[in-house]
Amino acid sequence: MAVNKFPIEAGHIMMFARAVGDKNPIYYDEAYAKTTEPGSIIAPPTFIQASAQFDPDYYLRPKIGEPWFGSGKNPTGMTQPSEGGVGRGLHAEQHFEYHRHPRPGDVLKAETRPGKTWEKEGKRGGKLKFSENITEYRDQNNELVITARSVGVMTEKAPE
Amino acid sequence: MSLKASTLKVGDTYSERLVEDLKRTQIVQYAGASGDYNPVHTDEIFATKVAGFPSTFAHGMLTMGMTGRMLTNYVGDGRLTKYGVRFTRQVFPGDDLDAKATxxxxxxxxxxxxxxxxxxxxxxxxxxxxxxxxTARIDP
Structure with a gap:
């Protein structure tokens, strides 16, 4: 994943906070946020994951004019059966290190590098293949804001 | 209302109910906000007939996000310096979730x-x- 421009916006933070059921006014009320220690609206701890919205190639977002693998007339919109790729990948771990918490007005960019890969025999899903990605989010001054480590797992069959 | 090193003790706990009877609509809401539109989370037909799951299920990141709410309510706004999880089991519509920090x-x-x-x-x-x-910054 490479995200060149992830503008942190107050409306996006508000919608994200609603989605995770967080009614803390620091995520939508600027006047209240001024009275808090951070002194402004900040992003909730897992908000950075929404950088996917700004990744032009993010594969889990339908793209205009391209086939989409979700259901329509048929259970999948793909004419070729998927090779067990999409729909078999699960998120195994996610870790964040906060150098600071992003706030509206920041413009972040992200660069991802692959980390380790390993295999494990699963109890319920056959062989499990793990792979790690490390993403560094930097701000408009090129300062490190968040370091993220994500571990994905591919299963041979859906867990029972 | 930040935590203080002088009053905290090893073994202290804080817990919160995160959600009761998780609705598919909340999962849709999370897909829209996060940008993760993987149909295994929102499209029952795809999830069951193509991907072979018993039903749609929540994004791991939705559960991590709700759990993060418990953490920030405990440690205060902007205080977290690290937060990481392993997703040990899928979360399905209808689930009730409780989170605990120790x-x-x-x-x-x-x-x-x-x-x-x-x-x-x-x-x-x-x-x-x-x-x-x-991990969170706390007061003396």
């Missing part, structure tokens, strides 16, 4: 106090869905 260590580093927390989220059957840890 104080593992209180330490000082370069004049700043920190608390290390163990983080766990359970479903209505007492099964762990998230196992993780977090």
């Amino acid at each position: 104080v593992k260590e209180i330490r000082q580093e370069g004049g700043q106090y920190f608390v290390d927390l163990t983080v766990e989220t359970f479903n209505q059957n007492g099964e762990m869905v998230i196992s993780g840890s977090a």
Whole structure:
């Protein structure tokens, strides 16, 4: 994943906070946020994951004019059966290190590098293949804001 | 209302109910906000007939996000320095979730106090869905 421009916006933070059921006014009320220690609206701890919205190639977002693998007339919109790729990948771990918490007005960019890969025999899903990605989010001054480590797992069959 | 090193003790816990009867609509809401539109989370037909799951299920990141709400309510806004989890079990529509933070260590580093927390989220059957840890800045 490479995200060149992830503008942190107050409306996006508000919608994200609603989605995770967080009614803390620091995520939508600027006047209240001024009275808090951070002194402004900040992003909730897992908000950075929404950088996917700004990744032009993010594969889990339908793209205009391209086939989409979700259901329509048929259970999948793909004419070729998927090779067990999409729909078999699960998120195994996610870790964040906060150098600071992003706030509206920041413009972040992200660069991802692959980390380790390993295999494990699963109890319920056959062989499990793990792979790690490390993403560094930097701000408009090129300062490190968040370091993220994500571990994905591919299963041979859906867990029972 | 920040945590204080002088009053916190190893073994102290804080817990919150995250959600009761998780609705598919909330999962849709999370897909829209996060940008993760993987149909395994929102499209029952795809999830069951193509991907072979018993039903749609929540994004791991939705559970991590809700659990993060418990953490920030406990440690205060902007105080987290680390937060990481393993997703140990899928979360399905209809689930009730409860999250708990337990104080593992209180330490000082370069004049700043920190608390290390163990983080766990359970479903209505007492099964762990998230196992993780977090670190936050605290007052003296």
